[in-house]
Amino acid sequence: MKNTKLFMFAACALLLTACGKQTVKIMTPPDASNRVLFGAEQLQTTLDKAGYQVMMQQGDTTFSDPEIKTILLTEVNDTTLEKEGFHITTAGNLTKVSGRDGSGVIYGCRELIDRVNDSEGKLDFPEELKDGPEMVLRGACVGLQKMTYLPGHGVYEYPYTPESFPWFYDKEQWIKYLDMLVANRMNSLYLWNGHPFASLVKLEDYPFALEVDEETFKMNEEMFSFLTEEADKRGIFVIQMFYNIILSKPFAEHYGLKTQDRNRPITPLIADYTRKSIAAFIEKYPNVGLLVCLGEAMCTVEDDVEWFTKTIIPGVKDGLQALGRTDEPPLLLRAHDTDCKLVMDAALPLYKNLYTMHKYNGESLTTYEPRGPWLKIHTDLSSLGSIHISNVHILANLEPFRWGSPDFVQKAVQAMHNVHGANALHLYPQASYWDWPYTADKLPNNEREFQLERDWIWYQTWGRYAWNCHRDRTDEMGYWDHQLGKFYGTSDENASNIRVAYEESGEIAPKLLRRFGITEGNRQTLLLGMFMSQLVNPYKYTIYPGFYESCGPEGEKLIEYVEKEWKKQPHVGEMPLDIVAQVIEHGDKAVAAIDKAAGSVSSNKDEFARLQNDMHCYREFAYAFNLKV
Numbered sequence: 001m002k003n004t005k006l007f008m009f010a011a012c013a014l015l016l017t018a019c020g021k022q023t024v025k026i027m028t029p030p031d032a033s034n035r036v037l038f039g040a041e042q043l044q045t046t047l048d049k050a051g052y053q054v055m056m057q058q059g060d061t062t063f064s065d066p067e068i069k070t071i072l073l074t075e076v077n078d079t080t081l082e083k084e085g086f087h088i089t090t091a092g093n094l095t096k097v098s099g100r101d102g103s104g105v106i107y108g109c110r111e112l113i114d115r116v117n118d119s120e121g122k123l124d125f126p127e128e129l130k131d132g133p134e135m136v137l138r139g140a141c142v143g144l145q146k147m148t149y150l151p152g153h154g155v156y157e158y159p160y161t162p163e164s165f166p167w168f169y170d171k172e173q174w175i176k177y178l179d180m181l182v183a184n185r186m187n188s189l190y191l192w193n194g195h196p197f198a199s200l201v202k203l204e205d206y207p208f209a210l211e212v213d214e215e216t217f218k219m220n221e222e223m224f225s226f227l228t229e230e231a232d233k234r235g236i237f238v239i240q241m242f243y244n245i246i247l248s249k250p251f252a253e254h255y256g257l258k259t260q261d262r263n264r265p266i267t268p269l270i271a272d273y274t275r276k277s278i279a280a281f282i283e284k285y286p287n288v289g290l291l292v293c294l295g296e297a298m299c300t301v302e303d304d305v306e307w308f309t310k311t312i313i314p315g316v317k318d319g320l321q322a323l324g325r326t327d328e329p330p331l332l333l334r335a336h337d338t339d340c341k342l343v344m345d346a347a348l349p350l351y352k353n354l355y356t357m358h359k360y361n362g363e364s365l366t367t368y369e370p371r372g373p374w375l376k377i378h379t380d381l382s383s384l385g386s387i388h389i390s391n392v393h394i395l396a397n398l399e400p401f402r403w404g405s406p407d408f409v410q411k412a413v414q415a416m417h418n419v420h421g422a423n424a425l426h427l428y429p430q431a432s433y434w435d436w437p438y439t440a441d442k443l444p445n446n447e448r449e450f451q452l453e454r455d456w457i458w459y460q461t462w463g464r465y466a467w468n469c470h471r472d473r474t475d476e477m478g479y480w481d482h483q484l485g486k487f488y489g490t491s492d493e494n495a496s497n498i499r500v501a502y503e504e505s506g507e508i509a510p511k512l513l514r515r516f517g518i519t520e521g522n523r524q525t526l527l528l529g530m531f532m533s534q535l536v537n538p539y540k541y542t543i544y545p546g547f548y549e550s551c552g553p554e555g556e557k558l559i560e561y562v563e564k565e566w567k568k569q570p571h572v573g574e575m576p577l578d579i580v581a582q583v584i585e586h587g588d589k590a591v592a593a594i595d596k597a598a599g600s601v602s603s604n605k606d607e608f609a610r611l612q613n614d615m616h617c618y619r620e621f622a623y624a625f626n627l628k629v
Contacts, residue, residue: 021053024123025070030059034233035102036073039109042182043071046113050121063094069123071112072096073105084187084235085132086111090125100132103235107131107185118482131468134417136387137330137355137424138466139188139239140181140459144168144196147434154260156194156243159211160220167437169223175230177437180452182234184463189231190291190426192241195259197277198248200224201284206273209251224285232287239332240281241291244307245270245298263299266307275315282319282329289330290316291357295337304338305346313351328353332389335381344384356381356388357426360416363394364526365403366514367552368412369419374551382421389424390416392462397513397526399431400440401614404457405506406480406499410473413465425466430458441610454607456487457502489603497597498611504590505618508583512625514552515579518542527621535628555579558629580626587619 024047026040037058044054063070070093081087081100086108089096097112099105111131115124144165145158158164167173181189193199198211199220210217228238245264251273252259264270278290292312294304316331331351333340335358347354358377361370370378382388392412395403416422429451432439438448439455452459460483465471471479477499478492485495513526518538534541537559555574556564564571594615601608 021051023055023068024052025055025057025065025068027061027063027070027072028056028058029061029074032058032073033075033102035235036075036099036105038233039097039099039102039106040073042106043073043109043113046116050116052121066093069093070095073099073109075099075101075105081130082132083136085130088112088126088129090127095125103187104132106182106235107133110183110185118486133185133187133467134469135422135424135466137188137237137389137426138186138463139190139237139425140186140427140429140462141190141192141241142177142429142436143433144191144193145434153249156246157249157259158193160193160196160199161212161216162219169219171223171226173437174227176452178230178234178236180456180459181236181463184459185467186459186463187235188237188239188426190239190241192291194243195246195248196240196242197281198251201277201280203273203276203280205276206251208254209248209273209277211248211250228285228288237287237289237330238285239289239291239330240285241293241334243293243297245274247273260297262296264297265299266303266311271307271311275311275318278312278315279318279322282316283322286319286323286325286329289332291332291334293334293336294343295334301339301342305343308333308343309346309350313347316351330355332357334358334391335377340381341384344381344386348385354386355424356384356386357391358388359393360390360412361551364397364510364513364517365392365395366397366510368408368510369415370551371553372551375420378416378420378422382423387424388420388422389426390420390422391426391428393428394433395428395430397509397517399527401431401505401527401617402454402611403430403502403506403509404455404461405503406457406461406476407473407503408506408510409461410465410469410471410476413462413469417469425462427459427462430455454610457483487604488597488601488608490597490600494597494600497593501590501594501597501611501615504586504593505615507586508590508618508622510552511579511583511586512622515555515574515576516558516625516629576629580622580629583622584626587622590615591619 026044028036028040040056044056047054061072061074063072072094076098078087078098078100081104083100084103084107085100086104087098088108088111097105097108099108111129112125116122144160145156146164149155150158150164160168162169198209202210212220231238246260247257247270249259255269292308294308298304298307316329320326328351330353332355333343335356340356344354344356358381361367361374378388378390413425416425429436432451437450437452439451441449441454443449477496480499481492481496484498485492488495488498509526516535516538517526517530518534518541535558538557553574554572556571556576558576561571561576594612598608598612
């Protein structure tokens with residue numbers, strides 16, 4: 001029987017060779033995991049598109065025909081590899097992809113896929129290559145939140161329903177998103193919501209707490225199971241975020257309570273409901289982690305400690321006990337509006353798989369290297385003994401134009417990794433977080449543009465440098481020139497102008513906000529305008545005066561600069577007039593570069609026109625701001 005199969009395979013290979021198509025065989029072990037099989041499928045799809053005839057073989061992994069290009073995928077217990085790392089070797093017609101685990105095999109396959117795509121279909125595989133990620137968690141978030149309150153609800157209160165989030169139930173869109181994460185070497189997906197439990201689980205003791213109708217609940221169960229299963233086979237961990245203390249509306253009404261109260265004390269009833277909600281969630285979705293925001297909820301930091309150690313952690317353990325499991329899913333603590341160190345000191349003896357998370361530099365992007373007290377928060381958290389996550393949050397100052405500076409992103413991730421001690425990345429969408437999955441662009445016939453299509457470079461830059469931020473700058477310029485050249489159908493040399501436009505325009509909004517704007521909070525979308533009083537004295541609008549302004553390079557706000565000029569005092573650091581002069585220069589260079597590239601673009605012309613328009617918008621904004629200052 002075995003000889004018959006080999007004969008048939010050889011006959012098919014000879015026939016395909018006669019037809020002009022080169023045959024490639026992909027072999028996987030008989031006990032291959034779902035992740036290994038997924039990597040094989042991804043590789044097969046790429047080779048099919050490149051014009052190869054692909055033969056899949058699971059079981060016998062003996063390299064028997066040196067005339068046929070063969071790729072062998074295996075998991076190996078190689079401790080010289082990082083977790084999720086891989087080792088590729090090529091000798092003759094045999095290429096081996098050995099992963100430290102299933103995810104390592106996926107990323108090894110992605111390395112081969114990228115080489116096929118970047119070389120116009122050639123099988124130019126390395127003789128030997130070992131690689132693995134620098135950051136442990138590399139992920140992006142999707143918000144199940146809206147800009148407007150639902151009737152009868154407060155902030156953050158958004159049950160999972162088709163009316164509020166029709167895209168949540170679109171399986172095809174989720175597959176595209178998950179595949180994008182894999183392609184960019186990301187391994188985590190965060191879902192942000194105030195109180196997701198009442199949309200996803202039922203409680204025996206509180207059946208009335210369910211916040212959606214029975215039909216929607218069944219849809220939510222099916223969708224969440226689908227999403228987590230599809231994510232798992234791609235090596236992606238789903239992490240559900242929630243705020244404290246929020247109660248479901250029907251639960252609150254049943255007991256005559258408010259759904260949320262920032263001065264609410266912890267009560268046995270509320271603690272019991274929350275603990276049982278978390279336990280039911282963990283029991284039902286054991287491969288899902290939790291991201292906890294203790295801030296904006298309780299009276300004191302001591303309450304935060306009690307809530308985390310006596311309600312949340314016990315709830316997770318109750319769920320694991322119901323499953324008969326001891327392996328802990330990741331539990332992430334958001335440092336926002338709490339004493340994260342105090343909470344972690346109390347929690348680490350109780351639960352080991354803990355992470356901390358903090359905003360990288362506020363709810364905007366102002367600098368690639370936060371300094372001062374902001375830096376100290378990150379370094380303090382990264383020294384606790386658990387993994388610290390940098391959260392690139394909201395990006396209020398980048399709305400609504402395209403932004404994608406490889407140089408800025410690489411420097412930012414280097415600062416996270418080398419200076420702050422962070423070993424994980426949590427990435428918000430570049431724009432329109434509140435309007436996922438769409439952008440702000442207006443297309444013909446009232447069509448909407450998807451963020452994954454418009455902002456591909458946003459995800460690709462952060463993903464690339466979260467994997468390895470220590471790449472040579474000259475090599476990186478060539479890499480991005482090639483990526484942009486492929487996308488826009490032009491030479492690498494001409495595409496370098498597009499990269500330059502991205503990098504020059506990428507300095508404008510960060511520099512302006514850190515020098516003139518409200519650098520903490522999303523109460524000011526810089527590119528959409530600001531009041532004169534905000535321009536003159538942003539301190540009046542800042543929640544924590546004197547703290548967040550120290551995030552960026554040392555310098556002076558406009559009100560400080562004028563006072564020192566009046567008093568003839570010396571100036572220190574970045575000056576307002578210097579910054580507006582710099583952003584004009586950045587704008588001029590961005591427009592000159594993008595206009596120079598326009599003539600030779602042959603692919604995605606409509607999207608290039610929108611990018612070109614955004615570069616002109618950035619330049620006009622820089623000039624307008626200069627005149628205001």
